[in-house]
Amino acid sequence: MKLSINNISKRYNKEKYGLKDYTLTIENGILGLLGPNGAGKSTLMKIIATISQPTNGTIELDGHDIQKDPDFIRKMLGYLPQDFGVYANLNAYEFLEYIAAMKGVGGPGLRKRIEALLEGVNLIESARLPIGAYSGGMKQRIGIAQALLNDPKILIFDEPTVGLDPEERMRFRNLIADLAQNSIIILSSHIVSDIETIADEVAIMQSGILIARGTQHEVIKLVEDKVFETLLDNAELSDFKAKNLVVNTSRQKDKVWVRYISNDAASGSKPTPASLEDAYLFITHKNN
Numbered sequence: 001m002k003l004s005i006n007n008i009s010k011r012y013n014k015e016k017y018g019l020k021d022y023t024l025t026i027e028n029g030i031l032g033l034l035g036p037n038g039a040g041k042s043t044l045m046k047i048i049a050t051i052s053q054p055t056n057g058t059i060e061l062d063g064h065d066i067q068k069d070p071d072f073i074r075k076m077l078g079y080l081p082q083d084f085g086v087y088a089n090l091n092a093y094e095f096l097e098y099i100a101a102m103k104g105v106g107g108p109g110l111r112k113r114i115e116a117l118l119e120g121v122n123l124i125e126s127a128r129l130p131i132g133a134y135s136g137g138m139k140q141r142i143g144i145a146q147a148l149l150n151d152p153k154i155l156i157f158d159e160p161t162v163g164l165d166p167e168e169r170m171r172f173r174n175l176i177a178d179l180a181q182n183s184i185i186i187l188s189s190h191i192v193s194d195i196e197t198i199a200d201e202v203a204i205m206q207s208g209i210l211i212a213r214g215t216q217h218e219v220i221k222l223v224e225d226k227v228f229e230t231l232l233d234n235a236e237l238s239d240f241k242a243k244n245l246v247v248n249t250s251r252q253k254d255k256v257w258v259r260y261i262s263n264d265a266a267s268g269s270k271p272t273p274a275s276l277e278d279a280y281l282f283i284t285h286k287n288n
């Protein structure tokens with residue numbers, strides 16, 4: 001499958017753009033949308049999910065214009081919105097049966113499918129509790145389950161890992177990894193570590209604009225040979241920060257260890273392998 005986003009803009013009001021002339025082609029696999037708060041990730045996801053209209057541009061799924069024919073994508077869509085609301089009085093079975101009815105999913109296999117999904121998101125033991133009694137992470141997981149209910153070929157998860165502990169994050173990764181062979185999976189986050197263990201490719205956006213895109217390896221390459229570590233006196237730190245892009249520090253008695261990105265290493269520094277987080281900070285800083 002191929003989803004082509006062609007020169008999409010979303011203008012919310014006179015001076016506020018959610019997206020500006022955004023172009024991206026997405027094929028099967030897991031794409032991580034990374035960007036700071038307000039970058040336009042939710043705006044893009046809502047437009048792909050056809051619950052918001054762009055001001056300009058088109059989106060095509062395998063050549064079908066999804067604004068002209070929204071049902072074409074809706075039929076194969078699973079969507080977890082950022083502000084996912086649940087029905088507090090329903091238990092997990094009742095909630096998923098309700099969503100299934102809304103999506104037109106039914107048949108004798110439905111109960112089995114719901115149980116398999118509840119196993120998949122590790123909620124089977126709490127499935128008879130009202131969702132109102134769930135923790136934030138459990139609500140997020142029931143949200144993930146409802147997005148998967150109709151066996152979607154396009155999956156859009158807006159900040160799916162919010163509230164998930166490392167074990168649940170791994171479970172989420174495993175749950176979607178198999179689907180990624182035959183589906184387009186798009187997930188967003190502003191936290192690099194949430195994406196880096198999950199996504200095959202990343203698209204970094206800022207202020208409504210796509211600023212980098214590629215496999216994690218390709219994006220990391222943008223800062224290869226630019227990441228260094230050094231040990232400074234505490235008193236030197238603020239001056240050093242003013243001149244360099246410092247990505248991490250840690251106090252060590254009277255010294256401070258500093259990880260930074262620069263074209264030229266300060267004396268006494270040693271080069272260190274770059275990470276996706278380094279690349280993200282470098283790219284978003286450069287475009288600020």
Ligand SMILES: Nc1ncnc2c1ncn2[C@@H]1O[C@H](COP(=O)(O)OP(=O)(O)OP(=O)(O)O)[C@@H](O)[C@H]1O
Pocket residue numbers: 012013016017018035036037038039040041042043044082190
């Ligand atoms: N309904 C709206 N009316 C006006 N401006 C909006 C509206 N929705 C979003 N925006 C603005 O559009 C920009 C992009 O917002 P969006 O929610 O898409 O970003 P995001 O990357 O998802 O951010 P976050 O990580 O905080 O969820 C922001 O500046 C936001 O304030």
